[in-house]
Amino acid sequence: MSEKITILVGDDSILARKQLKDILIGIQDNLTFVEASNGQEAVDKFKEVHPDIVFLDIVMPVKDGIGATTDIIAADSSAKIIIVSSVGTQSQLKSAIEAGAKDFIQKPIRAEQVTAIFNTYIGG
Amino acid sequence: MYAQFFGGFLLGKNAVTPEQLTSAISKLSDTHIKLGTLAMHKGYMTASEVDEVCFLQTREDKRFGEIALERCYLFEDQLEDLLVSQNPDYLLLGQTLVDMGAINNADLESLMVEYQSENEIDDFATAREDANTSIRLIENFFEDSGIHANEYALDYLNLMFNNLVRFIGEDFTPLQPSPARSYNVSYCVMQRLTGVARFTCGLDMEPNIAVSFASRYAKMDFDAFDEYVKASLEDFLNLHNGLFSVNMSNNHSVELNLAPPAQEEGPVIELNDTGFIIPVLYPFGTIYMILEF
Numbered sequence: 001m002s003e004k005i006t007i008l009v010g011d012d013s014i015l016a017r018k019q020l021k022d023i024l025i026g027i028q029d030n031l032t033f034v035e036a037s038n039g040q041e042a043v044d045k046f047k048e049v050h051p052d053i054v055f056l057d058i059v060m061p062v063k064d065g066i067g068a069t070t071d072i073i074a075a076d077s078s079a080k081i082i083i084v085s086s087v088g089t090q091s092q093l094k095s096a097i098e099a100g101a102k103d104f105i106q107k108p109i110r111a112e113q114v115t116a117i118f119n120t121y122i123g124g
Numbered sequence: 125m126y127a128q129f130f131g132g133f134l135l136g137k138n139a140v141t142p143e144q145l146t147s148a149i150s151k152l153s154d155t156h157i158k159l160g161t162l163a164m165h166k167g168y169m170t171a172s173e174v175d176e177v178c179f180l181q182t183r184e185d186k187r188f189g190e191i192a193l194e195r196c197y198l199f200e201d202q203l204e205d206l207l208v209s210q211n212p213d214y215l216l217l218g219q220t221l222v223d224m225g226a227i228n229n230a231d232l233e234s235l236m237v238e239y240q241s242e243n244e245i246d247d248f249a250t251a252r253e254d255a256n257t258s259i260r261l262i263e264n265f266f267e268d269s270g271i272h273a274n275e276y277a278l279d280y281l282n283l284m285f286n287n288l289v290r291f292i293g294e295d296f297t298p299l300q301p302s303p304a305r306s307y308n309v310s311y312c313v314m315q316r317l318t319g320v321a322r323f324t325c326g327l328d329m330e331p332n333i334a335v336s337f338a339s340r341y342a343k344m345d346f347d348a349f350d351e352y353v354k355a356s357l358e359d360f361l362n363l364h365n366g367l368f369s370v371n372m373s374n375n376h377s378v379e380l381n382l383a384p385p386a387q388e389e390g391p392v393i394e395l396n397d398t399g400f401i402i403p404v405l406y407p408f409g410t411i412y413m414i415l416e417f
Contacts, residue, residue, distance in 0.1 A: 086366025
């Protein structure tokens with residue numbers, strides 16, 4: 001049995017978290033999920049569990065995904081953060097990359113893209 | 125979107141009942157041949173190309189033909205051929221209403237002439253591929269309502285109706301918009317956009333109708349009004365507003381900030397003097413769009 005991979009999913013939508021988890025579960029079976037429903041919770045959970053990869057929505061209550069990215073990178077500059085959002089404007093993408101996000105997935109998500117991103121950053 | 129607005133036009137003229145219209149429009153997807161299907165049938169596109177274009181339509185506010193041309197899946201003359209072969213939706217809707225006995229052919233003929241002249245429809249093929257004509261349909265839709273819809277509001281609603289087609293289904297009829305300073309909510313989610321332009325958009329519906337709406341949006345079979353159903357309504361709104369903010373950024377260099385969508389507790393919500401409500405009739409029930417610009 002290979003080593004467990006921990007994935008942090010930060011999205012205020014329970015449906016969006018489920019859709020992303022359902023895709024990831026299909027890739028491999030050694031995954032552990034930690035969920036957060038706002039940006040601050042994502043930062044706190046990150047510090048607690050040190051996940052292998054983080055998926056963050058941009059529009060979230062309390063703290064948005066860009067703010068959460070900044071805080072997570074401040075805690076661990078090697079964190080692998082993927083932004084998953086419907087707000088794919090150039091300025092939002094620029095802010096996310098400047099904050100330290102590695103990649104971007106536009107909603108509605110599709111399995112092939114999530115799988116490709118997962119394989120790039122975690123290895124298939 | 126001609127069929128949807130033609131349905132609203134027929135209701136406004138009392139030519140059909142809401143029940144007859146709902147029944148006819150729910151049959152549209154059985155009779156309406158999509159451009160992608162036609163393109164496969166003619167051998168112009170492969171199934172995977174059609175799937176790809178349909179998927180891209182959920183991310184970019186563009187028409188099927190426009191994306192297919194950009195991706196070199198179709199040549200211009202092929203698209204022209206497909207558009208000429210495709211029957212306009214509202215003719216199919218009219219025919220279905222005649223077949224059901226809701227109206228007769230003579231009534232249909234005069235109503236169609238009136239509808240075409242009101243909406244300046246003279247060439248079906250180009251009319252359906254031209255975004256300006258959709259905007260004109262929406263402008264006409266607001267006429268007589270006493271609501272001033274500016275350019276951004278028209279763009280916003282054009283995208284909203286397109287997103288209803290893409291994510292919920294084409295079997296809807298927008299009913300007459302009405303100004304409102306306050307509104308009694310049932311289950312309502314709202315999202316605010318701020319920046320150079322300010323928008324508020326809400327979706328309100330009965331819980332049992334929300335279950336049907338969410339099942340279509342999430343492509344899951346929900347049977348109770350639960351957290352997933354509530355999240356589906358918020359996701360739809362967030363997706364729509366996300367696409368709108370991308371359009372505003374790309375087309376007008378206007379950057380908007382989105383607040384997270386949230387439930388409006390009500391029972392009454394107050395709107396400013398630009399507030400208005402658009403009921404949208406689906407076979408599973410009526411949803412209400414609440415807007416403020």
